[in-house]
Amino acid sequence: MSLLPLIQGGVSSGSAFDTTTVGNSIWFDGSSDRIDSGSLSAQSDATCYTVAFWIQLNKFGTEQYLWSQEGGNYSSFKIKSTGELCFYTEGISEVKTSTKLKDVGWYHVAFSPKGGGTCNIFINGIQQSTTQSGGSGIPTNIISASNNHTDRYAGYFVGATGGSLIPYQGSMAQIVYLDGFSFQDGDVTAASFLDTVSDRFVPKANSELATLAGTAGAESYCLDFSNSSDLGNDISSKNNDFTLTSMTSANHSTNSPSNVYPNMNILDPCNSTRTFSEGNMKVTGSGGSDGGAIATLPLPTNGTTEFQVKCLNGQGRVGIMAKEEAQKVSVAADNACGGGVVDYSAGYHYTENGTLRTILSSGESTTTPFTSFTTNDVITVRYNADDNELNFLKNNVAQGSTISTVSGLLYWPVVTRFNDYNFEMFFDKDDFPHTIGTGNQELNSATLSTTSFSNPQAFTVKGTGSTNGPNVYFGFTLSTSDAMTINSNAVTYGTDVQVQGSGVKLISTSSNFNTTGTNTISVVTANALEINGSKPPPYGQTN
Numbered sequence: 001m002s003l004l005p006l007i008q009g010g011v012s013s014g015s016a017f018d019t020t021t022v023g024n025s026i027w028f029d030g031s032s033d034r035i036d037s038g039s040l041s042a043q044s045d046a047t048c049y050t051v052a053f054w055i056q057l058n059k060f061g062t063e064q065y066l067w068s069q070e071g072g073n074y075s076s077f078k079i080k081s082t083g084e085l086c087f088y089t090e091g092i093s094e095v096k097t098s099t100k101l102k103d104v105g106w107y108h109v110a111f112s113p114k115g116g117g118t119c120n121i122f123i124n125g126i127q128q129s130t131t132q133s134g135g136s137g138i139p140t141n142i143i144s145a146s147n148n149h150t151d152r153y154a155g156y157f158v159g160a161t162g163g164s165l166i167p168y169q170g171s172m173a174q175i176v177y178l179d180g181f182s183f184q185d186g187d188v189t190a191a192s193f194l195d196t197v198s199d200r201f202v203p204k205a206n207s208e209l210a211t212l213a214g215t216a217g218a219e220s221y222c223l224d225f226s227n228s229s230d231l232g233n234d235i236s237s238k239n240n241d242f243t244l245t246s247m248t249s250a251n252h253s254t255n256s257p258s259n260v261y262p263n264m265n266i267l268d269p270c271n272s273t274r275t276f277s278e279g280n281m282k283v284t285g286s287g288g289s290d291g292g293a294i295a296t297l298p299l300p301t302n303g304t305t306e307f308q309v310k311c312l313n314g315q316g317r318v319g320i321m322a323k324e325e326a327q328k329v330s331v332a333a334d335n336a337c338g339g340g341v342v343d344y345s346a347g348y349h350y351t352e353n354g355t356l357r358t359i360l361s362s363g364e365s366t367t368t369p370f371t372s373f374t375t376n377d378v379i380t381v382r383y384n385a386d387d388n389e390l391n392f393l394k395n396n397v398a399q400g401s402t403i404s405t406v407s408g409l410l411y412w413p414v415v416t417r418f419n420d421y422n423f424e425m426f427f428d429k430d431d432f433p434h435t436i437g438t439g440n441q442e443l444n445s446a447t448l449s450t451t452s453f454s455n456p457q458a459f460t461v462k463g464t465g466s467t468n469g470p471n472v473y474f475g476f477t478l479s480t481s482d483a484m485t486i487n488s489n490a491v492t493y494g495t496d497v498q499v500q501g502s503g504v505k506l507i508s509t510s511s512n513f514n515t516t517g518t519n520t521i522s523v524v525t526a527n528a529l530e531i532n533g534s535k536p537p538p539y540g541q542t543n
Helices: 204-215
Strands: 025-031 034-036 047-058 064-070 073-078 084-089 093-100 108-115 119-123 130-133 155-158 170-178 193-196 200-203 221-223 243-245 271-276 282-285 304-311 318-322 346-351 356-360 361-365 378-384 388-394 397-405 412-416 421-426 450-452 457-463 469-475 483-486 497-499 503-508 517-523 530-531
Touching: 047 064, 084 108, 084 119, 093 119, 119 130, 119 397, 170 204, 204 221, 243 346, 282 412, 318 356, 318 378, 318 388, 346 412, 356 397, 412 421
Parallel strands: none
Antiparallel strands: 025 170, 034 155, 034 243, 047 108, 047 170, 064 073, 064 155, 073 084, 084 093, 093 130, 108 119, 170 221, 193 200, 271 282, 282 421, 304 378, 304 421, 318 346, 318 412, 346 356, 356 361, 378 388, 388 397, 450 530, 457 517, 469 503, 483 517, 497 503
16 A cells, blocks of 8 residues: 555545644754654653654755654664665664655654664555665664653654754644554554555644553643644643744644645746745745746636635736646746746736736736735735636736636746846735635645546656666556556566565666656556546655
């Protein structure tokens, strides 16, 4: 089984998705944000524990600490700069996955160190292959009970270490710690943390995880972040509350693995300098060409959807674009509003000077139907997918007239350069600066239709220099009846690729597989779900 990145999840009856099972998250800014437990009582079983939580990455290419236990044998769980998940015991050993996290979707991760053994690591309910370095392995007492977490920084830290070394930049949800429980001893399984729908893992309700924590040792806890004024509240019966460092209620979010709200996608290529912050809901762009920043979810193809954008420096463009069509352009995010080449079907952008920039397959045009916007002005974008119409508002006042949009395209929210910009995005109506229009809907996974998975866009992976690799991980489990191509050549399972877990290993020695360059892979399967025609991306690749 596997869990799909960016898919709405959760179950209430075992047969339907429930968008409320995990309702909240918090974001860490990658500087000094963290939460910590302070000193707790002695671990009930010093030989093992299990930690599970959801993460959504806002930064890549930098080592980041997700969780640490300090006092006794210091240990931590982190993302390495190359994307592997890693359990580290200070000065003793390091256990890391071969899988690398490379996507902006939500992942469920769990890890379970066992004294005298190793550390089991799971991604989306699937146990990962790991390698261990360091001669001593996991110490017999992974936590030194005699210290009672009173030495050094003491206790547990989320989003950083006690010393604030290399903190985390991203979101986290449903953090569970089980004192004295391990996968290795059979105390828990993947099903302890995830439910299933149609043979897919989906989020489990916070209340169930709180109950589970209540059955484990004294230091167990479950953090659900449902109370924005008390983000460190442990909802389990253990009542091991956390305190916040450099964080406030502003770090609270309703973006969650059960109901995904978009942020601005850091992975879209761009030759401008862009800076993302506050859960990637703020973005600045300077230099280069258009400097486009595109949302991580598309607009629904039915109903009227609204999002709002606050301009923090009085500059830039706000609008929507047909992102898939922009892939025809050399660098999509450089050309979100034209750039060096215009070769996609539609884009509509409200510019700081009051102009409307329209991109069509027939060419581009600029008119001036709007008033200019400046610092702290709020631009509202309303897209009526049923009637193919678009409206812009400034500070809740309609601008110009209704714009007819090209039908049959999938549009995405976007901000781009005209001059260097600084925008704050709002997709949750509860955060909107202005009240959402009557009958309009938010942009989140609950408002996107879920359909059968077929004919996904091709994606690329890099060869490792060997005919035995790389491993490519998907958001679903392949079947050998699924049609797959590599570089447009039909794949023979067992010869060109080997199915394993939630992915494949490329093993072809034929011309199908480019061992040193880029490989284009396409799969047609009935064994997965998608959102609104968009395939779930591969969630990792080994080098």
